[in-house]
Amino acid sequence: MTPAAPAAAGHARYDVVVAGGGPAGAAAALALLRAGRTVLLADAGRGPAQVGEALPAAARVLLRDLGADRALTEGHLPCRANRSAWGGPELGWQDSILDPHGPGWHLDRPLFDRRLRAQARAQGARLATGTAVRPVARTADGGWTVELRGPGGSRPARCRWLVDATGRRAAVAIACGARRLVRDRLIAVHLTLGPADPPTPDTTTTVEAASDGWWYTAPLPTGRRLLAWYTDADLPAARTALADRLAATRHVGPLAGAHPWPPDTAPRRAPAHTARLDTVSGGGWTAAGDAAVAFDPLSSQGILTALFTGLSAGRAVDAHLSGDPDALAAHARTVDAVGAAYLRNHRTHYAAERRWPDRPFWQRRHTPTPEETPG
Template structure:
């Protein structure tokens, strides 16, 4: 679909849809390269809590020139992790041996806001609360887009709709991949993983800054301290299994049955008599069949989304955002002949990252062989070679 450009429409080289780590990284790269950039942050959806940035994240933030600015006060250091996986015993990974130092339990709102501030300081225009809608091609090969809600240039506009024009669109809208899917890309979903999570109040006895993972027969548990105080507890299972019941009773009953998570959560006494019901968030593995097309490129979860067990979510968002920004910048600066080579190289980088993730994903799930007759584990072990990893047909109920 193409459309004529309305008089007075604001024009940019690139519009980045999505103000998370991927979108901000892309906007930073492009703005510093002298491109005119509009970064539109919809600011919708539930707050992202419980996320950890691994030590290598400092390298990517350093490449973007924002490490000190973004990783200042407000986050908690993460000194390592504990896991009860494949057995009931705890195993520790200590970041003291990591050349990049410790990781971070992120305050995602603060983290993302600092990234957007850095993009603004680099020269990008940043709109808050602005959803990108109605992408349409113009006769000259560009785009018109409608921004709904939020602020305009220098914060002078609010609410309503605003039409903008650009040469290129970067889709950093998360797992929905709203722009890419509208442009014809297909979303490939690898599993049905969902997260049920509950934030808990601060406990003065809780001073451990490590994260903890513990598997059970229908999924796995995760708990970590929060920068705002308190602790997050999350359970990951497939959305179609009975274990995914969102009731407070079911969630806390299962949590109390764990060997390690329950002790961390209830250090100072028995569980509450009126526990909170868990919230739900998507956690499935997914990717696009193509991460770029005519006039658009996808980054972050829009391009490829990993199981949270990998702890690679924020890192991959920064990596793909940086790569997308460099590729689009190169594409806009080249003549037609060979113009897509940078985008093709970016697509290969994303594919390589996904392949590495899948190899690691198979290895880690193969280490848990206690419940291979349960649906959650059978699904993840089905493609592994060898008779010891061939799952038996088993029940899918608790």
């Protein structure tokens, strides 16, 4: 990044460039478009594979506010209940019939993301697929010159503001000097199993605690099943064969056993730690979604939080560009409040599991306030 530069002729110009085409980026773009802003939505189409495809029913309200409720019209599987063996060996149930919003969804995540981006394009966004955003220089009027790196090479563009929705990498924010603060070392070791034959009627998510972490499994709309083992990256449990650990489970193993293990496919690893930026806005940029604050998947709030903070960021940037001096600070307070509520629930939920008090994974989570470290 270089100091302020004069405006260059011939550069494409936008009010806002949104880096990242997932739920947070699409939500920010939709909020800005509804306010009358010109937006470039750049989707790099890379990064770690998504783990955990569930969306709570409360997302209906956010998607309706964004004019994007058609993203859920078809192609997804309803989630009728959440089950967990946590704090004891038996399964407890939380049925969707008790939720005033109805059932949630097991998402076809690529389909969901494509529909959100398509809705942004339908509302007037310029969509750049396979394109990464690199901030190059501040312009004399306080905006940005950015480099758009896509399939056809690199090209410049100008904007008044940047939104970082690049996920846990927080690529724009970190390039602009922000720091990523990491609270733990949680990872997901995950695999997508083949379709069951005959198909199974299960439409629930299932979580099962174990001595060195916890398991998650859920059906996918394709008939396949997601299987994920969560533990800390530095523990031996992160390197043990997934099938060996699965054999010791009481509930997840039988569900997974109805689905064929994909041949010649090794489990993949993805970051799942709790993290946040030390600031969610800076000179000419604002962060949303996992770029701003990333949660342990046990919360089941990742996509919902991405939509919510994307909507908040879009509205804040619009208000700031319209002259509201408190808009960005209000967005920061919103993200802080979401993070604080998450940490309270996170501590409560992990405290409920006390069967393995001598195991490092659980000892770490029973520590009152783990220290955040730059990461």
